[in-house]
Amino acid sequence: MSNHSATTVSTAAATDQAASSPVNQPGRVSASEPLFGGGGLLGTIYILTFVLVALLVVIPLVALVYGSLRSAAPGMPGEWTLANWAALASPGIVGTFATTIGIGIASSLISAMIGTALAIIVHRTDFRGGSTVTALVSLSFFLPSFILAMAWIIIGSPGGLINGVLEDVLGLEGWKVDAYTVTGIIFVMALHQIPFVFLIMCGPIIGMDASYEEAARASGASPYAVLRRITLPLLSYSLTSSLVLSFILSIEQFAIPALMGIPGHVPVLATQLYLLVRFPPPDYGLAASIGLTLSALTGVALWLQRRIARNNRLTVTTGKAGRLVSIPLGRWRWAANALCWGYLALALIFPIVILAYVSVIKYFNANPIEAAYTLRNYVFLYESGATLHSFWNTLIVSGLGALTGVVLASFISYFTLRQRPPAYHALDFTANLPFGVPGVVLGLGLLWAYAYIPLPIYGTLVILVIAFITRFLSYATETIGGRLVQIDKSLEEAAWTAGATRIQGIRRVLVPLALPSLRGAYFLLFMAFFREIASAVLLYTASSNVLSTSIWSFFEQANWGLASSLSLTSMVAVLAFMYLLMRLARVRPMRRYMTDPNADNAVKQ
Amino acid sequence: MGISVTRLVKIYGSTTIVHGISFSVADGEFVTLLGPSGCGKTTTLRCIAGLERTNGGVIEIDGKVVSDAEHDIFVASHERNLGMVFQSYAIWPHMSVAANVAFPLEVRGIRDTREAVAWALDVVGLAALAQRQPSELSGGQQQRVALARAIVGRPKVLLFDEPLSNLDARLRDRTRAEISRIQKELSIPAVYVTHDQAEALSMSDRVIVMDLGRIIEEGKPRDLYRRPASRFTADFIGAANFLSLVYREQAWFAPDGSAVRLANPEPGVAGETRVAVLRSEIMEIRARDKAIGQDNHNALHGTVKGLQYMGPHIEYSIDISGVPLNALSNEEFEVGAAVLVTFRPQDIHLLPRSETPQSPSP
Incomplete structure (x- = not known):
């Protein structure tokens, strides 16, 4: 891996020289010639980008491989060994493996079914209130998984709300609910992933070529028959693709199985790894081999998903947006309402109400009439220096870290999609690689790596920023790249023939046109960094606490009140901050351009 | 001085798109590259524009060598002093009409662009629409903005890449005459690429017929029509x-x-x-x-x-x-x-x- 990247970097350097002194070499010249017409600057940026991405991605992965072959903890003298890999075959680990895959399959099946159903109801039927549902589902997309898990622990744990109501209020002794189980984990995971499937499925559902359905209707099919015989089969590729993505998300999910599975003794690979590192006696080597196995699993699933998605291009034709006819719900309207609002109640409304309730009571009480109310949690947060500190840390990590990530992702997208210099495929591959590496595994890799690399960044915000950027870089490149491919190449070429240099062309034409996607990528990274816990959990210390890790440690100390109040406060603060930022960033002429529906056609041409 | 293309070769991967073609365009002359799609005419134009590197041959603009693969000479597009009209018009959607037209002057460091922009818009008959956004224009108007943008810097060469193919038939006829008139008035050598024989015959001083990366024949429109030297030309024109x-x-x-x-x-x-x-x-x-x-x-x-x-x-x-x-x-x-x-x-x-x-x- 490292070897491979090292060679590609050197070829990039070699061809940059070749570009500045062009030789007649048939076959080496690509469609996007000339290379680096803007002098050496673009070439230098390309090499720097490549080296930076390679370092970000390669260092933790190499460290993991190294760690999995060592007998001692990071930084300690040890010997080469295969024992860590042999230990994978122990019955305990094999069982964990099975549990992980089982939970993954169950939760991804549920979320794919419900998420797709929601998307079809909202976009393809005469359902009323579709835009409200879309907005709320998108909001629940940003609800961090650990906050959702906390809320459901408060609701469903043995000492939680439901049991309290059953025992104290209704006096039922025999009835018990336990969230600390496989079922509980699958339930919360499904709730967490449904918005993800929903958002992925909306695109193909809205963008489907209307003529397929029109042809079916003209052949005499009823609306329901069109849905069953035409629409769903056409969506099957997207559906399979989102099923696999959802599976990946659930097997790499850390917060939910950690909060719910550790107390209930339901280990999955991600939490097993965490326990091996965090609790004595630590076994870093075994953790590394588990982490690599988990990455291999997500890697294979991701490869599968990419293959499906590539085939998908043949079937779903987005293009001329014809009028898609709504399916009348008729007497099934109540079911559609129940599904949409029921989901939102369980995934968003109920958890937030519970968190708000828990944040203002003195001691946990299932009966809100008898509870003793207090604002002491909020007062504590306000007066505590540590909390304020973690607010600032989050602002730095999410605010500046996301900015750095967007800049890096813009360079990557520009080079891989526009410029296509030598070895751009390798850059693309490397930048996307961490998408298949679970967060907690990445954290472990960095833990290993910076035990050896003489940079004093362990336990600082810098290592958190490195972890987050590495982990979420592909989110930003996807967002920016999706826009870049829509901007017709001739818009840039017109600038060059009009006398603009490469750099002027980028600054005056490409950046203004890609601006919406740059903003979108920033928003996405900011939220991802804010809600990230998996890769931070092995890397944070008291001085580098961010909001997510602060909430996490309050909850670990069983302080539900403080965890709830900080969750609510930080979500409100982050949303307010993002809103302000979006307002500030809205440049005048762009708004005019953005709101004009025809303007977009001009870009795509 | 015009343009001179000598033994131009262009290769993509293992496919040779242009097989060593030579032609020249005299000062003020309007020359059309005519041929079916895939004949190499657009590639040739893009080589002249500096949007593609050549694999062989020499391109000169106004007496100056701008592309010479054998001698490592390659002048970037922005230093060739071009005016180019794209098939898609490539009007920048985030700039007003006036800003689009002023762009070639601004990037060359000219501060006061008002007069030149007004002149260019006047030539194409769009003076009244200077403050419009591109999205508010029709296809024909966008086309004329592209033309104004191409001529505003008084370029050494005008290049047209199938500029009329996105217009409807009636508008195409009118714009055809417009482009001819403006080119003759400014007396700038022009290379025009099209697969439409009517455009080629009506606008050009000389037509170069291309197929499979080679020049089949060239001549005045009426000679090519009445006395073609090849079966291909006779079949393709008329x-x-x-x-x-x-x-x-x-x-x-x-x-x-x-x-x-x-x-x-x-x-x-x-x-x-x-x-x-x-x-x-x-x-x-x-x-x-x-x-x-x-x-x-x-x-x-x-x-x-x-x-x-x-x-x-x-x-x-x-x-x-x-x-x-x-x-x-x-x-x-x-x-x-x-x-x-x-x-x-x-x-x-x-x-x-x-x-x-x-x-x-x-």
């Missing part, structure tokens, strides 16, 4: 019929045995077969029974096999002793009618000997 003529008894004979008289008689070898081009739009069709006593020259005997009603005329397909012939007429005939197809000596053109297929046709 609607052509190909007749195999046989030379015997000091004269050329059509497949039906009738004698053909040529404007520029070219003697052949006895028994020799040559291909002649006969334009379907300049023939006359008459019912055979009404044409008794006619001179037997340049009159083909045929039968109407099919017809298509086109509005201004009817397109007949006529069988001349087993050879199909297309002819336009506004006279009405039934299918099966016996007709006489006549044409003037100057409307039939004998192709060079090299253009005759090796195996003689019946």
